[in-house]
Amino acid sequence: MFKHLLVCGLLLCPLGAVRAGPAECGDIALAYYELGALYYRGPDGHWTGIDKDVVDELARRTGCRFQTTLESRVRIWSQLASGKLDMSVSGIATPEREKFAQFIPYFKTRNYLLLEGTLPPEAATPEGFLAQASYKVAVVKSFRHGGDYDIWIDKLRAQGRVHEAADFRAVVRLLKIGRVQAILALPTSWVPMLRQEALSDKVRVLDWSPRNSVPHGLVLARARIPEPIAGRLVKAIQAMHDDGTLLAIFRRHIGAELASELLID
Template sequence: MKTLSAMFLGLLLATQAVAADPARAGCGSIALAYYENGALYYRNADGSYAGIDKDVVEEVARRTGCQFNTVLESRIRIWTQLNNGTLAMSVSGIATPEREKASRFIPYMVSRNYALLHTDAPPSAQTMQGFLADSKLQIAIVKSFRHGELYEEWIAKLRAQNRVHEGPDFESVMRLFAVRRVDAVLALPTGWQPLLKRENLMGKVLVKDWSPNDKVVASLILSRTLVDQDQYRLIEKAIISMREDGSLEQIFKRHVGAEIAKELRYTEK
């Protein structure tokens, strides 16, 4: 009887502890999809994966008790699954009114796109207006990516002239650029740095900041149908605490260095 009483007391205390601290109870199992994109999520030489998004998700798991069942998917399939309610969560997504119908967004990083051109690009092509004016010039972008208001308007004009190539991921876009199928690509700093080395493009690229006032906010994406309100709040609280205690900036610094890490810091409006 003493043994049973001790077991019952232990179970009661454990239950009370969990009730007092919901994070210890965890928030269940959540299916999450990564996609490969520069320093956000990339494969090491030994075949393992690393990146900003991976570190962010693992720290959120540590702070919340959530269990994330992760897979690697294409960005196009991720948005399709989020929209039809077959995927619970993904990473580094850009909110739009259409996307917010199916998903909620928790911001954790901010950046902006830069234009990458070949170093022998003529001076007339090194501005947005000059590039648009030269009908021979082509650009490549990742399908389903959002690039900021100014760039989206510019891309729409290029697309109307059949001058836009779309790839399924950033690596395929950079390959088009490397073999000179296109004259420019749009990229976030988290995307271009690792791939310039991999594609042997270091020293062969002009980086142009054509839209310094644009801001692209990257967020965790949570399905409105598959992630409940309690789970959402728990994960949001974790991200806010990571922002406030400097953990997010430390993660950025590990993968892109201190200078760019400062640019990636997200602050509430």
């Protein structure tokens, strides 16, 4: 499955203008976004996370020089689409995004619903939540959640029951102050969040889509990353998967129990 995803990422998205030859990778402008265990400040104040460790390892293996910035997810997608940014991380492919970017998957995961703990049992199903007009959900603007979740969110959005926030921190705040009754989050987000915000005993974590793991990948702007460099990154990610480096990175940031769920078979 892992090799199939990588090959499909290349075939679906033919690349545009070449800025560097196959012998040299050169500088690549890459934007991170802050989110849970993917990219966060450690106790020492330095930035760390799954995405940073993956990019650092890619730099070591490929010789590419990544010039990194921290941006909002909304600005990242806008800059990738307009040709102002070379690359980003942990993105989900959609037909619209594949028009301007290709994706190199390096982990898979799925969203869980975090439900306000005081709600009645009937709220713990998608249909039960929809049936109560006063219930609202908060999501990060521009995020895709995969499978049935996006259909469910669209139904709520049509009723004016979706709050869209700029980042995950703002989404969590909406839940804490009672503006919404549920949020969607990946394990890479909700595991550290429940601990940091002392919410473990105040929310229910519901797995509404257990078979809906969604690949997340490096996002390469078609018009800015040449095919030889894309191929080099594909080979490096494959090698990191095969030699256990990716699994070790996942364990470092979310623990051994959940790490194996992120690994693409």
